[in-house]
Amino acid sequence: MQEITQFVSDHPMLCLAWVALLIAVIVTTFKNRFSKVNEISRGEAIRLINKEDAVIVDLRSRDDYRKGHIANALNLTSAEIKSGSLGELDKSKTKPVIVVCATGSTSREPAENLNKAGFDRVYVLKEGISGWSGENLPLVRGK
Numbered sequence: 001m002q003e004i005t006q007f008v009s010d011h012p013m014l015c016l017a018w019v020a021l022l023i024a025v026i027v028t029t030f031k032n033r034f035s036k037v038n039e040i041s042r043g044e045a046i047r048l049i050n051k052e053d054a055v056i057v058d059l060r061s062r063d064d065y066r067k068g069h070i071a072n073a074l075n076l077t078s079a080e081i082k083s084g085s086l087g088e089l090d091k092s093k094t095k096p097v098i099v100v101c102a103t104g105s106t107s108r109e110p111a112e113n114l115n116k117a118g119f120d121r122v123y124v125l126k127e128g129i130s131g132w133s134g135e136n137l138p139l140v141r142g143k
Contacts, residue, residue, distance in 0.1 A: 037099075037111040040123045042132055045098050048123070054096040057081075057089060059110055060129065068139035070100065070132065081110045084117065096121040104128040 008015050032039075040048070048054035049070075056073035058065050065075040074089055089097070097119050101107040104127045115122045125132065133139055 032108070035108070035112065036115050037108060037122050037124055039104070039126050040098070041126055042135060042137060045123070045125050046137075048096045048098060052096050054098050054123075055089065055092045057097060057099045057110075057114070058129070059099065059101045059107055064102065066142055068129070068133065068141050070129075071138065071140045073100065073140075076110075078106070078110045078113075081113050081117075086117070093119050096123065098123045098125055100125045100132075101128045103130050 045054070049056070056070045058069050058073040058075050059078055059081075060069075060075070062075060065073075069075070074087070076086065076089065080086070097111075097114055099107040099111040099114065099122065104125060107124045107128065111122045111124050127134070129139075
């Protein structure tokens with residue numbers, strides 16, 4: 001126990017950073033566990049697209065979207081979703097909505113905002129477009 005006390009007194013910033021990181025992980029874990037937005041695999045996304053006519057919302061920049069996106073995906077930014085500027089997506093409140101970003105790390109908040117806007121079935125694609133293209137699944141270029 002004395003070694004721990006000595007370590008903490010010798011390295012207060014390192015210990016503070018560790019505690020902050022631990023708290024962030026715990027908060028994120030609880031937030032994700034009790035969220036109405038679920039993370040889905042590529043296989044489940046394909047099933048929703050093919051069987052239930054799911055709508056894909058691609059959050060990436062216009063340039064990245066043009067370089068390659070999932071067929072029929074709508075390109076909306078997080079800011080557009082937050083402000084309620086949903087365009088033609090607004091007509092799809094009864095369909096499943098799959099929110100996609102580059103790596104799957106920034107799509108949860110926009111997906112939560114869509115859920116708050118009245119979309120009942122909102123999902124986040126695990127690993128985003130990088131996971132999709134990593135499995136050589138089709139991407140559409142241009143537009």
